[in-house]
Amino acid sequence: MTRIPVTEPVPAGAQRPRTLAAVALLGFGSGLPVALSFSTLEAWCAVSGLSLKTIGAIKLVALAYVFKFLWAPLIDRFSLSPLGRRRGWMLWMQVGIVVVLVLIAGLSPQTSLPAIALLAVLLATLSATQDIAVDAYRADQLLPRDRGLGAAFGVGGYRVAMVVSGGLALILAGHYGFRFAYLAMAALMGVGIVGTLVAPERRAAKESAHSLVRAYVEPLREFLVRTKAVQWLALILLYKLGNAFALSLSSTFLLRGAGYALSEVGWVNKVFGLAATVVGAFAGGLLLERWSLRRALWVFGVLQGLGALGFFAIALGWQGYPALVTAVAAENFTSGLGTGAFVALLMTLCDKRFSATQYALFSALDSAARIFVGPVAGWIAADYGWVVYFAVSLACALPGLLLLAALHGQFARLDAKSSTA
Known part of the structure; x- marks a missing residue:
């Protein structure tokens, strides 16, 4: 990890369309993994014949979304790549999400439930960390006059992704199986990755903390x-x-x-x-x-x-x-x-x-x-x-x-x- 560079912010008014487009794509990337570690995973376990108690316990994997504030200071304190203070975190989390989705697709709840549960916990943690970075990016990058519209683009992308990963994923699973559905969702995470790559980012004006x-x-x-x-x-x-x-x-x-x-x-x-x-x-x-x-x-x-x-x-x-x-x-x-x-x-x-x-x-x-x-x-x-x-x-x-x-x-x-x- 590297310390946050001390540089002067650059004007972002000319980058408004690009920023808003990136916010929408990042909203999609944030919303996509949520159902895959929650309702879609629940459905997979249900059709696999697992007990109700087991299915109920599986829901605990999503606790990372509740406690994400505990590691949020790390996103303020460290930068993970030359891409930028927020984009580095977003890209690494998105790549990690793709890898975890591919690994889950290679398993079955009937034969590898402990491994799937551990991967689901990791998926939720990576997704929650991505949310922290995306939320911070919007707060940092959007000009005051663009915050309402930026919020709309982010919410819109997030909600569409929830339908895709919670609805379309089940339709795909019904026709081709859950393994195919999870692989398809891993491919669709490319939308969020594109959002990270095209997103403009101003550098931090100064370091957020010395320790x-x-x-x-x-x-x-x-x-x-x-x-x-x-x-x-x-x-x-x-x-x-x-x-x-x-x-x-x-x-x-x-x-x-x-x-x-x-x-x-x-x-x-x-x-x-x-x-x-x-x-x-x-x-x-x-x-x-x-x-x-x-x-x-x-x-x-x-x-x-x-x-x-x-x-x-x-x-x-x-x-x-x-x-x-x-x-x-x-x-x-x-x-x-x-x-x-x-x-x-x-x-x-x-x-x-x-x-x-x-x-x-x-x-x-x-x-x-x-x-x-x-x-x-x-x-x-x-x-x-x-x-x-x-x-x-x-x-x-x-x-x-x-x-x-x-x-x-x-x-x-x-x-x-x-x-x-």
């Missing part, structure tokens, strides 16, 4: 000494809480609570819902080019808070296919709007010296909110019914909006800081 210990301590200390740091952390935790609560059991509600058929839920809630999310993210990104970040967070926060009204109406008795399409479109489109603004906020909050570490911490906080809302959502739905469940999801949007009001005066300072980045 590994400081690489862990300084990012947290730098953030905590900011004005209203605790309120910013609370906003990260709560801004998308209502949206996360509503989506937590949406499929279960549509199947069991509303009585829709599995095929209807599959096509509308998954495929159409994905498209609505991507469209929402791009719409939000385009609006962020014209609006301030504070205005976008307010407008999109209100809209995503009201996004569950369609599900609420179905719980009250609205029925039929148009009700399903309308509810799914509203929830997922407004979710895409909010996600674009939220990702732009996380990039803006990062200090470029520590963007890998700080973004990993912020995203871990957001993930924790979505993970822990699950048991609470299940308890409310089971004990109080779906009407109360969606009423609570609507109410959960209020804390984030109240925090936006409390931080109103801080956005001018944040925008001023971003304009000099």
Whole structure:
């Protein structure tokens, strides 16, 4: 490993189209391995006849995505190649992912489960590390006016890759077997590698830390000494809480609570819902080019808070296919709007010296909110019914909006800081 070089940043305005294209390709590369170490691997184990307990235990291989912040400072502290501070990490992780996918393709859960489990842990770790580097690259490289659109390109690429590795991979496995499917996914990782190779990268303005210990301590200390740091952390935790609560059991509600058929839920809630999310993210990104970040967070926060009204109406008795399409479109489109603004906020909050570490911490906080809302959502739905469940999801949007009001005066300072980045 080499120390991060001390060089002056170069202007990136002329490289805008190339940067945005690279962000989309890198988003695809980030999303592709996720299902391959999770839902697609689960399906392979299921059709191989493994027990439910074994399949449940296999899901633990994805814990790397939860704890990735623990090694994020390494991405800030070291550079792995002359390609650049972030691109070196991305390229080595992508090559490692390809190798691991090829190795998994040569095994079978029936005869080599321990080896597959170990390789799946390695796959998740390499993928999580790639995510750290890609997130940091976006935070470092995108100009303030491009963060909303950059977030949309990244989210769009990521979601498409999730469909490919979670849907197309199963179709390929059904026709040609899981070994072929994993080899095909290894080949498609070339999309992410191309993104790394074409991505422009400005050099770091200065070293992020003089020692590994400081690489862990300084990012947290730098953030905590900011004005209203605790309120910013609370906003990260709560801004998308209502949206996360509503989506937590949406499929279960549509199947069991509303009585829709599995095929209807599959096509509308998954495929159409994905498209609505991507469209929402791009719409939000385009609006962020014209609006301030504070205005976008307010407008999109209100809209995503009201996004569950369609599900609420179905719980009250609205029925039929148009009700399903309308509810799914509203929830997922407004979710895409909010996600674009939220990702732009996380990039803006990062200090470029520590963007890998700080973004990993912020995203871990957001993930924790979505993970822990699950048991609470299940308890409310089971004990109080779906009407109360969606009423609570609507109410959960209020804390984030109240925090936006409390931080109103801080956005001018944040925008001023971003304009000099």
